Structures are given as C-alpha cells and as structure tokens.
Amino acid sequence: MGSEKMQMRLMMLLLLLVVGLPYAVSGQGLTLQRVAILARNGARGLSSLRDGKISCDACELSPVGEEMSFRLGEFLLSRYGSLLNLGNHLNTTVVSFRAEETSRTIAMGQGVTLGMFPQALPLVKYTPQRNDEVLAFTKSWPSWILQEVWKSSSHLDNAWLSEKLNEEDIKTISRFLPPDNEGLCKSLPSLCALYVYDSWCVNASEGRTDATLQPLLAALGAVSRRLLWRLYGADPGDSIKKHMGPLAGPFLREVMSSFSSNDNKARLAFYVGSMPVVFAALSGLGVFDAKNTLTVGGTPLPQFGDAIAFEYKTTGTQQYVQVYQITWTSGGPGSRGYTGKPLDVKCMDAEGNTYMSSTAVNGCPMGDMQRYFSYLGAADGQCFVTDSALADASCDGDAAPPVDSLCHMYRSKCPGLQCGSVPDAIADPSRGFSCQDPRMKENASYLSAFTVAVWAPSLLTGATLGLYLSDRIRPWLCLKRRSAEL
Incomplete structure (x- = not known):
C-alpha cells in the first residue's frame, strides 16, 4: 500500500512538470509564479575623469565582464529553468531581456541570453535613454537633472569624509588620478574617492591590485557609498526628494505591476543597467538609507555583474515577494561563479510600521512592499522642480x-x-x-x-x-x- 502511494505521488509530480505548473516551495505552501532580475553590467574598462565629472560613455565589457554575463545566464537557468518551466529554447513570451541603452549593458543582456539559451538569437530590448524612466533616469528625469544635486548636496558630508580619510590618505589616492586632475582630491574629495574606488574595482576584476590602496579600501568604499546615496538614494526625510519620489520608483512599480498583471505571460524578466539604477533600486528597497550609509562596515556597494532577484510567490489569495542578492565570486578561472542569498529589505504594514523582510517567514507581502515604496515619495515626480x-x-x-x-x-x-x-x-x-x-x-x-x-x-x-x-x-x-x- 505504501509503495502504491509513493508511485501515485511520483506520478503527480511528473504531471506537474509536464503541464508546466509553477514551482511549489517545499514546506511553505508557496508557489513561485514569476521572477524579475535587475543586474549591474559586468566588468568593464576604466571610466574617464574630466572637469570634475566621471563618464563611462565609451566603456565596453572586458573579457571578464563577458564571462560574467554568460555565467550569470547559466546561474539563472540552473536556479529558475525547471522551476518556471522556461524550456531549452528562448521563448520571448516567457523570458524577456531589457537593457539600458549603453553598449556595455546591451552586451551584458546578450551574454546572459546566450548563457541561458546558447542557440538563441540574443534579442535585448532597450529604450532610448532620453525616454527611459525605468533604467536611465539620469538622462530622462528633468527633476533630477535640474536639481543640480551634484553641486547642492553631494558634498555635504565632507566633514564626515575627513574622519575616514586624513590628509595623508588624500595625498595617496590623488596619485591614482589621471593627469591634470591632481587637485581634485582637495576640491572634490568625495568624487576623488569614488573615482579611485571604481578604478580599483576595474583593476581588481582583471586580477590587478595595488598594495598601497588595500588599507584604504574600506574607507574608499564607505565614502563612495555615501556619495552615491546623495546622488541616487531615496530619502523621504528630504522635501525635494519626497516630491521627486524614489529614482527607482518606475522600475520597482513596473516589477510589481508585472507580477499582478493577468495579461503578463513572462515568467522571468531580466533587466540590466549601470550602477545608478542598481544603487537606486537597493535604496528603494531600504538597503541603503540616510543612516547606514554613514557606517564604514555597512552593506557593500553592488559590484560588477551583481544582481537582485525579485521572486513573486503565492499561496491561496496571499501574494509575497522575496528578494535575493546574486553576487559574483572572483578568483581563478576554475573558481569564478555566482552565488545567491536572501536580501533583507524593508516592508511597511497597514499601520505604517516599517519592518525587515527577514522577520517574516515568506518575505514581504506584496501590499506591504508597495506601501513602503509609496512611503518613499511621489509616484510620478519626474517633472517636479523647485x-x-x-x-x-x-x-x-x-x-x-x-x-x-x-x-x-x-x-x-x-x-x-x-x-x-x-x-x-x-x-x-x-x-x-x-x-x-x-x-x-x-x-x-x-x-x-x-x-x-x-x-x-x-x-x-x-x-x-x-x-x-x-x-x-x-x-x-x-x-x-x-x-x-x-
């Protein structure tokens, strides 16, 4: 009798796999319905520095960045391929790929496509940056561009910076700037630290590190994180940012609406952007905020090729979103690869109380996550200016x-x-x-x-x-x- 029950269970499981029903999470009664991925582009070349501005217009994926893209595609297929019944061939109705309009992000999307479906034609959608409010707000949001955040607020923490980097440290990192930029570390120390930190990450991706910078790496990362939060972070306590709303708001709302839409047939949606959109999304999730970006040992910045996974699961009438962090592990050719772990994000209950997703068994109820997004600011503030x-x-x-x-x-x-x-x-x-x-x-x-x-x-x-x-x-x-x- 016991063997017959076991055979019946196996037959039912096989039937579920054949008809392609979503994955039921063991022990929780949850069914994985859809997944959205936001990735930062893979490793690239050095950015340029001119007239106090960092630019990466000409940046291309490096060979390591190309490897990251393929490996990320393989990782996503191994994690979600059978669970979402994605098949062995690319079906653009089931899986979608969208990138910011830059060569490195589009190439990243193409590499991920081929990593998942090696025989596929790597079709990656993109919107012209001037109209892309989801993945290119630094080009499409008049409110962000006109506020001149770089001049008005990005250097307010210079006093805090001096506690992390003394004058001798500033002299040390100034040696790593391109020619004709030696004075930048005195006039714009935050930008100087960000450029040097970014350059270190580029070189480290190729296996090149400088022993002189190694002791300063934690401080450089902390200063860079604080500066990026000033530029791209969500801050409901700031009246201007409250009216503008979170810069990642359009992306986060698009993800939430795609989960609940009956017309959406895609089971996995892959997005890829540069650092600003990934950092803004993490800030919109409460990973980076006004307090923890002042802590040296806080959450590290997303590195090249890192990704965020939004997993939409249901049980009965209940809807949940669990967020995972997917990170690239560097090393020798045989030890490189991706790993994933739960990411602790903020939710808000109906009474207005904020809590962390790690305190809930199934992650954030979808309504609580959307409520937290609304708390961060206006839903449509792209045109708000003072x-x-x-x-x-x-x-x-x-x-x-x-x-x-x-x-x-x-x-x-x-x-x-x-x-x-x-x-x-x-x-x-x-x-x-x-x-x-x-x-x-x-x-x-x-x-x-x-x-x-x-x-x-x-x-x-x-x-x-x-x-x-x-x-x-x-x-x-x-x-x-x-x-x-x-």
Missing part, C-alpha cells in the same frame, strides 16, 4: 529657451506644467516652448488652445521631441551635466 532650480536653469521667464538648454529639455518633456511669470501659463511647442497664457486669445477656442499646449507635445514625442533630444540636447547633457555614471 523655483530656485528653474531660476538656476534660466527657466523662470516667459521667452522661448535655447534648443540646447536644460530649460528647453524640461519644457519639452513637461509641457503641461506651469512656467514663467504669467499665471497659469504653459509651454507652447508651436512657439519654441515659450510660456503662453491660454487666455491671451479671447476669440480663440479654449479647446484648441488646450489641445496645442497639452496634447500636441504628447503626439509629437516620437518625432519632434525625439529629434531634438537625440541630436541636440542629449550630447549636451552627457558632456555638461553628468556627475557619476558607473
């Missing part, structure tokens, strides 16, 4: 702004917002985005004026806006506004 920020960008007047200016970019992307000194004025695309009073033409139809001022920009986004931003504004922003793209 009066002072508009004034600094010469965008508080009524005249049409120059086409290569930040003001033109702001008004073209946010045409429905008030602008200039005329009450209730809105940017008119037919007049070069000058501010127009909709009541100035009393004989004109109000509906026509409203259509021109508000709806026309939406209809022209793919044409007019795309051409102007792509050919004129985007290079200007890349050269003049970027502070730290890693």
Whole structure:
C-alpha cells in the first residue's frame, strides 16, 4: 500500500512538470509564479575623469565582464529553468531581456541570453535613454537633472569624509588620478574617492591590485557609498526628494505591476543597467538609507555583474515577494561563479510600521512592499522642480529657451506644467516652448488652445521631441551635466 502511494505521488509530480505548473516551495505552501532580475553590467574598462565629472560613455565589457554575463545566464537557468518551466529554447513570451541603452549593458543582456539559451538569437530590448524612466533616469528625469544635486548636496558630508580619510590618505589616492586632475582630491574629495574606488574595482576584476590602496579600501568604499546615496538614494526625510519620489520608483512599480498583471505571460524578466539604477533600486528597497550609509562596515556597494532577484510567490489569495542578492565570486578561472542569498529589505504594514523582510517567514507581502515604496515619495515626480532650480536653469521667464538648454529639455518633456511669470501659463511647442497664457486669445477656442499646449507635445514625442533630444540636447547633457555614471 505504501509503495502504491509513493508511485501515485511520483506520478503527480511528473504531471506537474509536464503541464508546466509553477514551482511549489517545499514546506511553505508557496508557489513561485514569476521572477524579475535587475543586474549591474559586468566588468568593464576604466571610466574617464574630466572637469570634475566621471563618464563611462565609451566603456565596453572586458573579457571578464563577458564571462560574467554568460555565467550569470547559466546561474539563472540552473536556479529558475525547471522551476518556471522556461524550456531549452528562448521563448520571448516567457523570458524577456531589457537593457539600458549603453553598449556595455546591451552586451551584458546578450551574454546572459546566450548563457541561458546558447542557440538563441540574443534579442535585448532597450529604450532610448532620453525616454527611459525605468533604467536611465539620469538622462530622462528633468527633476533630477535640474536639481543640480551634484553641486547642492553631494558634498555635504565632507566633514564626515575627513574622519575616514586624513590628509595623508588624500595625498595617496590623488596619485591614482589621471593627469591634470591632481587637485581634485582637495576640491572634490568625495568624487576623488569614488573615482579611485571604481578604478580599483576595474583593476581588481582583471586580477590587478595595488598594495598601497588595500588599507584604504574600506574607507574608499564607505565614502563612495555615501556619495552615491546623495546622488541616487531615496530619502523621504528630504522635501525635494519626497516630491521627486524614489529614482527607482518606475522600475520597482513596473516589477510589481508585472507580477499582478493577468495579461503578463513572462515568467522571468531580466533587466540590466549601470550602477545608478542598481544603487537606486537597493535604496528603494531600504538597503541603503540616510543612516547606514554613514557606517564604514555597512552593506557593500553592488559590484560588477551583481544582481537582485525579485521572486513573486503565492499561496491561496496571499501574494509575497522575496528578494535575493546574486553576487559574483572572483578568483581563478576554475573558481569564478555566482552565488545567491536572501536580501533583507524593508516592508511597511497597514499601520505604517516599517519592518525587515527577514522577520517574516515568506518575505514581504506584496501590499506591504508597495506601501513602503509609496512611503518613499511621489509616484510620478519626474517633472517636479523647485523655483530656485528653474531660476538656476534660466527657466523662470516667459521667452522661448535655447534648443540646447536644460530649460528647453524640461519644457519639452513637461509641457503641461506651469512656467514663467504669467499665471497659469504653459509651454507652447508651436512657439519654441515659450510660456503662453491660454487666455491671451479671447476669440480663440479654449479647446484648441488646450489641445496645442497639452496634447500636441504628447503626439509629437516620437518625432519632434525625439529629434531634438537625440541630436541636440542629449550630447549636451552627457558632456555638461553628468556627475557619476558607473
């Protein structure tokens, strides 16, 4: 009798595998339904440093970075292939790949695709950076670009930095800067520390380390983490960031909505971006905040090729999200690879109490995770700016702004917002985005004026806006506004 029951159980298990039902987590009664992955691009070349700005526009994946991409694909297939019944061949309805529009992130996505499905055509979707609010907020968010966070707030912790790096340390790390940048460590010590730390990580990925920097590595990492939080972190205690909302908000909300959507057929969605989006996502999950980024021994920064996995599981009517950290283990050719472990993130219950996911058996209930995201700030603050920020960008007047200016970019992307000194004025695309009073033409139809001022920009986004931003504004922003793209 016992053997017959055992045979029946085996037959039922085989049936589940054949029909492709989601994986039931042993002992918990949970069913794994979908997974979303956010990865940082793999190891790359050195970034450039010019005029106090770090840029990685020309960065490409190194051979080690390419290996990371393939290995990550193999790891994801081994972890989720059978559990989500992904099959042996790429089915783009079941598995999707999306990257930030840079060569290194797209190459990372292609490598992961081939690591999972070696015979597949590595198709990776991407959105032009100027329109990508999910993976390229440093290029698409007027609110972030106009706030000038680099000048206004990123160096507020220099006094704290001096406790971690003394004058002798500053002299030491200044020797690792490119020519003509020797004075940067005195004028912008946080940026100096970030550049040197990033360069150390690049060299370490190739097996090259400097004994001089080794004793300073913990302090450099701590200073870099604090600076990145100033630039990209979520801070509900800051009024401006509260109105802007978390920079990773669009990504996190997209993941949550994809989990609960009945129309979504994808079981695994893979995203890849550069350091800003991965750091912003970790900050949005509560991994980095105003307090723990001041601790030297805090959570380390995401390294090249590291990833975050969002696992959506259900039991009955209950929905849970468990987050895992997937990290690259370096070493010799035979000892490199990926490992995963649970990542402790913040949740918020219905009473407004924040708690850590590790205190709950099944991770965060989906509603509690979404509630915490809402607590961080506005759901749609990409166009929020202060009066002072508009004034600094010469965008508080009524005249049409120059086409290569930040003001033109702001008004073209946010045409429905008030602008200039005329009450209730809105940017008119037919007049070069000058501010127009909709009541100035009393004989004109109000509906026509409203259509021109508000709806026309939406209809022209793919044409007019795309051409102007792509050919004129985007290079200007890349050269003049970027502070730290890693």
